[in-house]
Amino acid sequence: xxxxxxxxxxxxxxxxxxxxxxxxxxxxxxxxxxxxxxxxxxxxxxxxxxxxxxxxxxxxxxxxxxxxxxxxxxxxxxxxxxxxxxxxxxxxxxxxxxxxxxxxxxxxxxxxxxxxxxxxxxxxxxxxxxxxxxxxxxxxxxxxxxxxxxxxxxxxxxxxxxxxxxxxxxxxxxxxxxxxxxxxxxxxxxxxxxxxxxxxxxxxxxxxxxxxxxxxxxxxxxxxxxxxxxxxxxxxxxxxxxxxxxxxxxxxxxxxxxxxxxxxxxxxxxxxxxxxxxxxxxxxxxxxxxxxxxxxxxxxxxxxxxxxxxxxxxxxxxxxxxxxxxxxxxxxxxxxxxxxxxxxxxxxxxxxxxxxxxxxxxxxxxxxxxxxxxxxxxxxxx
Amino acid sequence: xxxxxxxxxxxxxxxxxxxxxxxxxxxxxxxxxxxxxxxxxxxxxxxxxxxxxxxxxxxxxxxxxxxxxxxxxxxxxxxxxxxxxxxxxxxxxxxxxxxxxxxxxxxxxxxxxxxxxxxxxxxxxxxxxxxxxxxxxxxxxxxxxxxxxxxxxxxxxxxxxxxxxxxxxxxxxxxxxxxxxxxxxxxxxxxxxxxxxxxxxxxxxxxxxxxxxxxxxxxxxxxxxxxxxxxxxxxxxxxxxxxxxxxxxxxxxxxxxxxxxxxxxxxxxxxxxxxxxxxxxxxxxxxxxxxxxxxxxxxxxxxxxxxxxxxxxxxxxxxxxxxxxxxxxx
Numbered sequence: 001x002x003x004x005x006x007x008x009x010x011x012x013x014x015x016x017x018x019x020x021x022x023x024x025x026x027x028x029x030x031x032x033x034x035x036x037x038x039x040x041x042x043x044x045x046x047x048x049x050x051x052x053x054x055x056x057x058x059x060x061x062x063x064x065x066x067x068x069x070x071x072x073x074x075x076x077x078x079x080x081x082x083x084x085x086x087x088x089x090x091x092x093x094x095x096x097x098x099x100x101x102x103x104x105x106x107x108x109x110x111x112x113x114x115x116x117x118x119x120x121x122x123x124x125x126x127x128x129x130x131x132x133x134x135x136x137x138x139x140x141x142x143x144x145x146x147x148x149x150x151x152x153x154x155x156x157x158x159x160x161x162x163x164x165x166x167x168x169x170x171x172x173x174x175x176x177x178x179x180x181x182x183x184x185x186x187x188x189x190x191x192x193x194x195x196x197x198x199x200x201x202x203x204x205x206x207x208x209x210x211x212x213x214x215x216x217x218x219x220x221x222x223x224x225x226x227x228x229x230x231x232x233x234x235x236x237x238x239x240x241x242x243x244x245x246x247x248x249x250x251x252x253x254x255x256x257x258x259x260x261x262x263x264x265x266x267x268x269x270x271x272x273x274x275x276x277x278x279x280x281x282x283x284x285x286x287x288x289x290x291x292x293x294x295x296x297x298x299x300x301x302x303x304x305x306x307x308x309x310x311x312x313x314x315x316x317x318x319x320x321x322x323x324x325x326x327x328x329x330x331x332x333x334x335x336x337x338x339x340x341x342x343x344x345x346x347x348x349x350x351x352x353x354x355x356x357x358x359x360x361x362x363x364x365x366x367x368x369x370x371x372x373x374x375x376x377x378x379x380x381x382x
Numbered sequence: 383x384x385x386x387x388x389x390x391x392x393x394x395x396x397x398x399x400x401x402x403x404x405x406x407x408x409x410x411x412x413x414x415x416x417x418x419x420x421x422x423x424x425x426x427x428x429x430x431x432x433x434x435x436x437x438x439x440x441x442x443x444x445x446x447x448x449x450x451x452x453x454x455x456x457x458x459x460x461x462x463x464x465x466x467x468x469x470x471x472x473x474x475x476x477x478x479x480x481x482x483x484x485x486x487x488x489x490x491x492x493x494x495x496x497x498x499x500x501x502x503x504x505x506x507x508x509x510x511x512x513x514x515x516x517x518x519x520x521x522x523x524x525x526x527x528x529x530x531x532x533x534x535x536x537x538x539x540x541x542x543x544x545x546x547x548x549x550x551x552x553x554x555x556x557x558x559x560x561x562x563x564x565x566x567x568x569x570x571x572x573x574x575x576x577x578x579x580x581x582x583x584x585x586x587x588x589x590x591x592x593x594x595x596x597x598x599x600x601x602x603x604x605x606x607x608x609x610x611x612x613x614x615x616x617x618x619x620x621x622x623x624x625x626x627x628x629x630x631x632x633x634x635x636x637x638x639x640x641x642x643x644x645x646x647x648x649x650x651x652x653x654x655x656x657x658x659x660x661x662x663x664x665x666x667x668x669x670x671x672x673x674x675x676x677x678x679x680x681x682x683x684x685x686x687x688x689x690x691x692x693x694x695x696x697x698x699x700x701x702x703x704x705x706x707x708x709x710x711x712x
Contacts, residue, residue, distance in 0.1 A: 113615030
């Protein structure tokens with residue numbers, strides 16, 4: 001058994017659990033979702049990431065059945081769902097506002113879906129008790145939603161959606177209403193619950209960190225289309241476009257022209273300064289397809305650039321510069337370095353040593369050297 | 383919080399001024415606060431005074447007359463206060479007027495009939511008004527406000543004029559009968575005016591906005607994601623309506639119903655103009671006691687008895703409003 005068993009999307013012959021085919025949704029003349037196709041596999045925690053108005057919520061609402069697609073189709077577990085009303089889909093949703101019924105107790109809220117399915121009274125009692133235990137709210141069953149804290153409401157909403165044992169759980173910005181500390185804690189709870197129940201989760205979020213932490217795979221959306229679909233590390237380390245590189249984390253962009261190419265490396269020149277950089281072509285990335293004389297963009301993540309007051313002799317690529325800004329974040333610092341080629345680089349470095357004195361630390365207006373290895377940059381065709 | 387209530391604020395200001403650890407520099411701010419709270423009592427006092435003068439005082443006058451005897455004089459009722467030969471005052475009240483209402487079955491029947499007509503009208507208003515309010519809330523953009531305006535629009539014309547208009551519509555030679563004859567549905571005019579039917583039409587037409595507006599206000603706050611959540615959890619639209627929408631709009635239903643029921647019970651103009659002599663309603667009885675029979679004490683007793691009948695629904699309405707306000711806060 002290879003480890004690929006838990007990564008079904010890496011296998012070309014795996015059967016998708018949710019299959020979205022050429023799906024579009026128009027509101028009047030506005031296209032919210034634009035001819036997208038996507039396969040999601042059983043047990044995935046799939047993240048739909050994008051800014052507001054990118055179409056991610058519309059896509060989720062089409063999966064739930066609240067919106068009818070203008071064209072295209074949706075299959076869940078082999079069954080066509082496109083025209084099936086929400087109350088007949090094997091799908092449950094956790095709403096961004098939680099949408100708890102204010103006139104019902106926590107228990108009644110959770111039992112609501114089971115009652116609709118005609119589950120027997122004693123079984124309802126048992127299943128409600130079980131799920132309340134799972135979300136650690138056993139003592140709160142008799143309370144009304146307005147007697148709960150934000151975090152507790154969130155867990156009731158999750159319990160209510162999960163108690164019906166849906167094939168797919170849809171989560172619309174599940175953590176957006178929580179404060180930062182609670183959000184981080186809840187992220188791991190969500191992952192645990194997903195692991196325990198084995199239900200396929202589709203999470204909509206605008207928060208890229210949340211998407212990265214939670215998801216097995218992420219689809220980055222913009223203007224109703226998928227910009228890139230992949231595992232978090234894949235999207236971060238191999239962004240397909242400048243938009244993605246900028247949207248997921250931050251990045252430095254360096255416009256270059258390919259001047260020389262051999263088996264494992266390419267030579268790239270920044271034309272205004274005539275400065276030449278080296279990049280490796282050791283993986284499937286598109287730099288191998290570049291030809292001599294072609295324009296491209298080097299994408300450099302801030303944490304992959306080293307910074308020091310002395311020249312960095314180990315790095316293949318080096319630039320001298322002056323620190324223009326320093327943001328001290330505790331565990332790391334972010335520097336903005338105005339380099340000799342006229343481009344400002346953002347560089348982050350861990351603060352490994354407790355600052356001993358002014359002299360050791362890199363500070364405003366310090367002359368510094370920055371450098372990176374040939375396998376640190378990603379090349380994008382421009 | 384304390385500044386909201388002038389009484390509480392006065393008390394707080396007072397104790398602070400008396401407190402031994404109070405330093406002189408606080409005196410001015412305390413004085414200012416005291417003055418401010420005085421202003422607050424003045425401002426809140428004006429409407430109270432208004433109610434006292436134009437609501438409570440007339441009520442006591444009516445109550446007084448209802449306890450007096452009928453006389454052929456001007457004014458046509460006895461004085462409660464008498465001076466005997468020794469110069470001592472004595473008060474003479476009678477409950478004969480109320481006893482008369484109880485003994486003559488006409489009055490009881492009229493009260494029951496009024497309440498019955500009001501209840502049925504309220505129910506019809508609810509059945510028409512609920513879907514209308516729901517449709518208005520679900521309408522997007524400017525159209526919603528145009529629809530709301532249309533609900534309020536009848537108020538721009540005199541109530542009396544609108545009831546007269548219905549007389550024209552419902553009369554034997556009126557618009558509706560002429561139209562039906564022209565269509566060939568009927569040959570002779572059917573009796574529409576001066577009937578129970580005409581009274582229902584009049585009341586439902588006149589009071590429908592009072593049903594729609596509180597329902598609209600209530601439904602507007604309803605989060606549509608609750609209905610979606612119900613559907614998502616497997617509730618068909620009908621089930622979702624009865625388990626989620628209806629319970630959550632119950633305060634609006636109650637408020638609207640009471641706003642229709644309370645004035646409809648005592649309605650005079652509609653039964654008088656559209657019901658003629660054929661529909662017994664308490665408003666008309668009161669009017670004829672007062673103007674035709676010149677029996678002011680019995681007329682007053684009728685009014686007081688009506689008030690007693692309506693106190694319960696009025697208190698209910700007040701409680702609904704209070705609990706709604708409480709819910710808004712949380």
